[in-house]
Amino acid sequence: MPADAKIEALMGRDADRTTQGIIQALAQFPALDRQPGAEHAYSNAGYVCLAAVVERALGKPLPDFARSRLFTPLAMVNTRYWTGPDPAPAGAAPLVSPHPAPLSLGDGGVWSTATDLLRWGQALNADELGISALIQTPGRLDDGTPIDYAWGIGVRSHAGYRVYRHGGGWQGLRALHARVPDLDLSMVLIAIADYTERRVDLLNSLLDEMTSRGLSNSMD
Numbered sequence: 001m002p003a004d005a006k007i008e009a010l011m012g013r014d015a016d017r018t019t020q021g022i023i024q025a026l027a028q029f030p031a032l033d034r035q036p037g038a039e040h041a042y043s044n045a046g047y048v049c050l051a052a053v054v055e056r057a058l059g060k061p062l063p064d065f066a067r068s069r070l071f072t073p074l075a076m077v078n079t080r081y082w083t084g085p086d087p088a089p090a091g092a093a094p095l096v097s098p099h100p101a102p103l104s105l106g107d108g109g110v111w112s113t114a115t116d117l118l119r120w121g122q123a124l125n126a127d128e129l130g131i132s133a134l135i136q137t138p139g140r141l142d143d144g145t146p147i148d149y150a151w152g153i154g155v156r157s158h159a160g161y162r163v164y165r166h167g168g169g170w171q172g173l174r175a176l177h178a179r180v181p182d183l184d185l186s187m188v189l190i191a192i193a194d195y196t197e198r199r200v201d202l203l204n205s206l207l208d209e210m211t212s213r214g215l216s217n218s219m220d
Contacts, residue, residue, distance in 0.1 A: 007025045013100070021104075038141060040139065044107035048104050048107050050106055051105040051106025055105075062081060063080065074128070074129075079110065079116045083109060095173070100171075122186050124181075125181045125185075135153060152166060153166055158204070159212070161180050163178055173191070175189065183210065
């Protein structure tokens with residue numbers, strides 16, 4: 001069973017997903033059953049641990065750091081981390097079911113809008129933060145084997161263009177963000193009250209249209 005599924009089982013399907021709850025669940029795991037660096041597997045819990053490490057290194061809450069170093073400089077005024085206690089920040093579109101609520105940091109916890117996410121994509125395409133080359137570089141296993149994943153970004157190709165993308169979902173919510181830097185293209189898909197898995201097919205259809213034109217644009 002994947003680690004994230006084990007954590008859900010330990011926490012209970014109806015429990016709000018909090019950083020503290022996930023870390024406590026991880027403490028119940030046995031010793032590592034595989035060699036670090038020998039294989040790659042996406043893990044939400046791993047990003048929760050990374051967020052906790054960042055907070056300890058900074059000596060401040062991750063939401064404060066993100067606001068001062070990312071969201072404010074990029075004028076992403078409708079973007080914030082949210083840890084509760086309410087299931088969603090004031091003014092946000094309500095979740096289909098208020099509980100369990102996504103309140104953990106690192107694997108999620110960010111509430112935003114299509115406009116702000118497009119701004120984020122444009123900033124990364126233009127390297128406004130000076131980090132694009134780093135976070136877009138695919139990783140490698142310890143034996144040198146390349147993987148198709150960078151720093152929180154899936155690395156793909158479409159019609160000869162390099163595409164960086166990442167998606168996420170919750171009960172009744174689907175989202176997907178993609179960038180094609182060579183076309184200065186940033187795309188955002190957000191579907192509320194949606195339980196389907198159409199987002200990748202829709203994204204690929206949009207990419208077909210945009211790459212066939214070779215357009216330099218942004219769309220939502």
